[in-house]
Amino acid sequence: MSNKTKVNRREEIIEMSALLFREKGFKATSTRDIAEKVGMEAASMYNHIQSKHEILETICFRVSDRYFLELSNIEDSDLLPLQKVQAIIRAHVKTLTLDGCYVSVANNEWRQLKDNSLIKFRETKREYEKRMAAIIQEGVEAGTIKRLNVSVILFSLLSSLRWIEYWFNDRREISPDVLEENLINILINGISE
């Protein structure tokens, strides 16, 4: 069997796992569920993966890598603080439109990670929040963002962005563009001085 097929098979397993983990949760999804969706026996999957946990790890860190890439680009830009926040909102909407189920799993199932993975993921989350808080702090000091508790502003933004995930799962009444526009209007106005 060629290497390429093996890589694709692995990708297929991860993709199907992401769909099932989102739908039923990590613990409630059995390796047999995944295998059935991929079209092989559960035992056969272990030629492509090391463990069920490894699948979850792959999904979670793939998502965090992606968000960090976007954040780094925004940080390195010469945008003003409030424009950076706006760019972050856009980045979240975009990522969710493209990779909804991965983001969903990372958001809801990361607690099921084990040992070092769990510790590392927690650190990753903290770092993301810290770097976003720094942007908000800049805005506060520049006088363009309200002088409120930075953590409350931060989590108010992050939670609204997290919700978008549910939007794209359950309903699709409006387009991503309209969603983005409305959301920026609400969130930016909410924190602008």
Add this chain to the structure above:
Amino acid sequence: MSNKTKVNRREEIIEMSALLFREKGFKATSTRDIAEKVGMEAASMYNHIQSKHEILETICFRVSDRYFLELSNIEDSDLLPLQKVQAIIRAHVKTLTLDGCYVSVANNEWRQLKDNSLIKFRETKREYEKRMAAIIQEGVEAGTIKRLNVSVILFSLLSSLRWIEYWFNDRREISPDVLEENLINILINGISE
């Protein structure tokens, strides 16, 4: 054994379950985990509960009952739409301060409900959203809330409120009062015309 003791024992099981379900998730919590925390054998719990699922049902519907009670009071008041939204925010902060772990479980684990419970809980969620949307719609028509997509406003609010739960679990840097004040400032300003 008196009825009173039996009721208290049941409450104890539900309380400990809520703590464990929040921490590890419903599926990842075994009846033996719960029993250990309560201080009895797993088999003994079945004198007080019917099944592990029944515990989850009790928690979820207790929370939704509570939220509906608050919402009904607010609807029946003669507050203006924007003041009603503000009252809802206060109600959420209050409930989370008092019953954080129950709310947390209802928010994150309701998907593990089965059959009729799952269907009923979904309907309950939808109704809550519908009634909150009606208040927002009133505000839009009165010209006090921005004429944006009502669903986006609704979920932007709800997701920010949902996040408070994490706040009270992980960190407690600021007091509930300051949190409430900051949050109302951000959210109300975000949607006000």
Add this chain to the structure above:
DNA sequence: CCTACCGATCGGTAGG
């Protein structure tokens, strides 16, 4: 990639 199968753990019951 499959068959066969493992040890562990699960939710729950019987009987006292």
Add this chain to the structure above:
DNA sequence: CCTACCGATCGGTAGG
């Protein structure tokens, strides 16, 4: 409220 124990299911391995 406990001991003893059940059938089912789990993640994963051995060997081909």
